[in-house]
Amino acid sequence: MFFFFVGGLQQEIRQVLKSGVGKCTFCANNRVDLVNYDKVLKLFFVPVWRWPAKDPLLYCGGCKNFFPYNYSLPPGGDGESASPTAVTDALRCRFCDRSVEADFRFCPFCGSEL
Ligand SMILES: [Zn+2]
Numbered sequence: 524m525f526f527f528f529v530g531g532l533q534q535e536i537r538q539v540l541k542s543g544v545g546k547c548t549f550c551a552n553n554r555v556d557l558v559n560y561d562k563v564l565k566l567f568f569v570p571v572w573r574w575p576a577k578d579p580l581l582y583c584g585g586c587k588n589f590f591p592y593n594y595s596l597p598p599g600g601d602g603e604s605a606s607p608t609a610v611t612d613a614l615r616c617r618f619c620d621r622s623v624e625a626d627f628r629f630c631p632f633c634g635s636e637l
């Protein structure tokens with residue numbers, strides 16, 4: 524007789540790619556890491572086969588949950604903002620409202636200090 528429940532496929536972290544990419548939605552407190560992982564086939568708690576997974580996963584060390592990489596985590600971490608700030612080449616003069624290059628100290632149009 525074969526006991527299916529003593530074997531199974533598990534996920535084991537191989538490498539942490541980036542730590543603190545977000546907060547866990549389940550245990551809320553813990554920071555979630557982006558990890559590469561191995562799939563491990565276990566039988567009677569003994570790993571019998573292991574192979575690397577193609578895609579990274581998000582892993583919460585607090586509740587031991589894995590999430591797909593595209594899982595939307597609430598923003599967290601320590602202020603590391605993922606949103607790229609819009610690249611502005613030009614400032615705008617607050618007096619004459621014309622665009623001025625960012626490294627100008629004075630507006631070339633109206634002479635105001637920027
Ligand atoms: Zn968690």
Ligand SMILES: [Zn+2]
Binds near residue numbers: 635
């Ligand atoms: Zn101006």
